[in-house]
Amino acid sequence: MPEKFEVVVIGAGPAGAAAAITTSKAGMNTLVLERGDFSGAKNMFGGLVFSKPTAEIIPEFWKTAPIERKIIEHQYWLLSEESHVQISHRNQKFIRDFNSFTAFRARFDRWFASQAEAAGATLVTKTTATGVLMDSSGRINGVSTDRGDINSDVVITCDGANSLIAKGAGLHNEWKPEDIAIGVKETYSLPKDKIEDRFNIRGDEGVALMIYGGREEEYAGFLYTNKDTISFGIGAIMSDLAKSKSYNMPMQVLEWLKKHPSIKPLLEGASLREYTAHLIPEGGYNKIPPLYTDGMMVCGDAAMLVNALNWEGTNFAMFSGRFAGQTAIAAKKSGGNFSASQLAKYQAYLENSFVLKDLKKFRDVPHFISSHKHFLTLYPELMNDLLYRFFEVDGRPKEEHLNEMKKELYSKRGRIGLIKDAIGLYRKVLS
Ligand SMILES: Cc1cc2nc3c(=O)[nH]c(=O)nc-3n(C[C@H](O)[C@H](O)[C@H](O)COP(=O)(O)OP(=O)(O)OC[C@H]3O[C@@H](n4cnc5c(N)ncnc54)[C@H](O)[C@@H]3O)c2cc1C
Structure with a gap:
């Protein structure tokens, strides 16, 4: 292995592979360092990858990518103790236009990294980057690893949620x-025909289900169908775990969910195959660290590029990796100037794309939700109660039911509270 590459990419997740594919295709001598035994070996997520961003990097990816199921239906479930309200949307267009699909990271990342190798990148696994090298002027000019130092013109760090390299380089605390x-996920084996019957799907169709409510704790749950497995888990904000005084809270919520009368039948007879956990950076736009410095760009989770509202992370990672790659190519063409002023182009690419546009649009949502926890606790409960009263037939006139519904609404949140919530939701999320 030469000790100098034009580009060193740290991490072979979606961001790193996308960056390496981009620079290698343009003929730049690119090294990808991955600490796992193979790309994806230690990686996990809920399960949804988005097709269009993937196709922009690997056209016709579906011919070779390890796809589990193509999502035809999205469902939102709002739980109470023993009921749920379901909002769902099934559309043939999701399949025709191929919007998203489920995957396992161990297979998907391995496949994606192999595309980088096919484009000419050198992938070195079982190697951990331990920090960056700097010249006397403070410009980053390489990477230190547990197997020795490597020099480069530019470093693209895609080392995921812990973001140790950017932190070590002083870009953030x-x-x-x-x-x-923290996201925890259980994978359950269930025969293909059972999955298809339970979720009303056929062939390679799949369902994505998001779950909220029914608990005092704020959490977001997910359930995704794979070929013959189900991915099931939750995410919860770390500061909430501290407040709940139980770092075991995600597991407690998961156990509760599994016994919930609406969810239990979906997992009946399924056998637990795997348990995994991982961090998710959800601070949003306001918490994005500096994205570049002299000689280095930061992509994907390492740069807090995740849209927590829609659990979109892989597409942000892929696009940021690709933009960093394009910036490196432009820097080389500019005569090999990899200074911060040249790498500022990376930020401009992101600002002109859905990545920073979406994160900016929803910049106040993380804070809004964390300061209005009742959206994920009280409102699901209320919606279940209101709909129960609406559908209940008990010999009393409907007007009595409606009056009771109004009374309950006002007593639990108050008229002013309801108006404030509606305005807040409109301003922060919908306007
Ligand atoms: C529970 C959960 C559910 C999620 N669900 C979804 C979903 O359904 N859809 C979606 O789009 N997103 C989802 N996400 C988010 C998504 O997984 C991430 O946003 C995405 O993986 C980020 O990609 P990345 O390449 O930036 O980082 P990662 O995927 O974390 O990849 C980083 C890579 O760098 C390697 N690495 C780390 N440090 C070093 C080092 N020092 N040296 C060498 N290699 C190193 C790692 O081994 C890894 O391969 C979910 C996340 C979680 C935790």
Whole structure:
């Protein structure tokens, strides 16, 4: 292995592979360092990858990518103790236009990294980057690893949620507990035909289900169908775990969910195959660290580029990796100037794309939700109660039911509270 590459990419997740594919295709001598035994070996997520961003990097990816199921239906479930309200949308267009699909990271990342190798990148696994090298002027000019130092013109760090390399280079301090979620996931084996019957799907169709409510704790749950497995888990903000005085809270919520009368039948007869946990940087736009410095760019989770509202992370990672790659290519063309002023182009690419546009649009949502926890606790409960009263037939006139519904609404949140919530929601999320 030469000791100098034009580009060193740290981490072979979606961001790193996308960056390496981009620079390698343009003929730049690119090294990708991955600490796992293979790309994806230690990686996990809920399960949804988005097709269009993937196709922009690997056209016709579906011919070779390890796809589990194509999502035809999105569901939101709002739970109470023993009921749920379901909002769902099934659309043939999701399949025709191929909007998203489920995958396992161990297979998907390995496949994605192999595309980088096919484009000409050198992938070195079982190697951990331990920090950056700097010249006497403070410009980053390489990476130190547990197997020795490597020099480069530019470093693209895509080392995921812990973001140790950017932190070590002084781009940011430790993430705050309110900006980081912990995600836990269980994978269940269930025969293909059972999955198809339970979720009303056929062939390679799949369902994505998000779950909220029913608990005092704020959490977001997910359930995704794979070929013959189900991915099921929750995410919870770290600072909430501290407040709940139980770092076991995600497991407690997961156990409760599994016994919930609406969810239990979906997992009946399924056998637990795997348990995994991982961090999710959810601070949003206001918490994004500096994205570049002299000789280095930061991508994906390492740069807090996750849209927590819609659990979108892989597409942000892929696009940021690609933009960093394009910036490196432009820097080389500019005569090999990899200074911060040249790498500022990376930020401009992101600002002109959905990545920073979406995060900016919803910049106040993380704080809004954390300061209005009743959206994820009280409102699901209320919606269940209101709908129960609406559908209940008990010999009393409907007007009595409606009056009771209004009374309950006002007593639990108050008229002013309801108006404030509606305005807040409109301003922060919808306007
Ligand atoms: C529970 C959960 C559910 C999620 N669900 C979804 C979902 O359904 N859809 C979606 O789009 N997103 C989802 N996400 C978010 C998504 O997984 C991330 O946003 C995405 O993986 C970020 O990609 P990345 O390449 O930036 O980082 P990662 O995927 O974390 O990849 C980082 C890579 O760098 C390697 N690495 C780390 N440090 C070093 C080092 N020092 N040296 C060498 N290699 C190193 C790691 O081994 C890893 O391969 C979820 C996340 C979690 C935790």
